[in-house]
Amino acid sequence: MTPTPSPTGPALVPDGDASDNLPLFTEVMDAVWDTDDRVKGRAYVDALVEAGFDKRDMEVTRDETSVGLPSDSIQFSVRWDDECIVGQVGPSTKRPTAVVLPTLPTGACLVGETRPIDW
Numbered sequence: 001m002t003p004t005p006s007p008t009g010p011a012l013v014p015d016g017d018a019s020d021n022l023p024l025f026t027e028v029m030d031a032v033w034d035t036d037d038r039v040k041g042r043a044y045v046d047a048l049v050e051a052g053f054d055k056r057d058m059e060v061t062r063d064e065t066s067v068g069l070p071s072d073s074i075q076f077s078v079r080w081d082d083e084c085i086v087g088q089v090g091p092s093t094k095r096p097t098a099v100v101l102p103t104l105p106t107g108a109c110l111v112g113e114t115r116p117i118d119w
Contacts, residue, residue, distance in 0.1 A: 012052035018083035018100040024051055025078065026098045029087045033096045038089060039063060044076045045117055053078045059114045077109035084109030 010023035028051045029044060037043035041060040049055045060076040073090035086109055087098045103109060 014052075018078075018080040018085050021053075021078075021080060022085055022098060022100055025053070025085045025087065026096075029089065029096050029098055033089055039070060039074060039091070041074045041076055041115065042119065044074070044087065044089070048076075048078060055117060058117055059108060059110045060117060061110060061112070062115050075110055079103060079107075079109050086110070 009027050012024055013020040025048065028047045032038060032043050032047050035043070041063050045055065045058055045060055048058065057079040058077065059079075061071065061074055063071055063074060065071055071090060072092035073088050075086060075088045077084045077086040082103050084101050084103055085098060086101055087096060089096045101109070104111065108114075
């Protein structure tokens with residue numbers, strides 16, 4: 001079961017900016033963090049889509065290293081106009097963190113290799 005934000009909590013603000021949508025992103029991220037899927041990037045992407053964010057604007061890093069070990073952290077993002085809402089979770093982070101950052105010069109949100117979101 002995919003966690004969903006509470007009906008009385010933050011809502012998607014389609015006409016707003018990234019900062020307006022940070023509360024919903026954070027609530028969804030925290031809800032996934034509280035499940036057994038806390039270190040699975042797909043769980044965050046799926047929950048954000050269910051909350052109304054557009055999957056086409058998302059990026060996510062890999063759950064495992066190149067040698068099959070769990071990643072120290074997972075990052076995922078939603079591009080919102082010229083800004084990004086970026087979340088980070090994982091064993092090396094004390095708690096889930098979400099921030100709004102400018103897009104990179106390439107238009108992407110995350111630095112380095114990301115995994116395809118092809119599901």
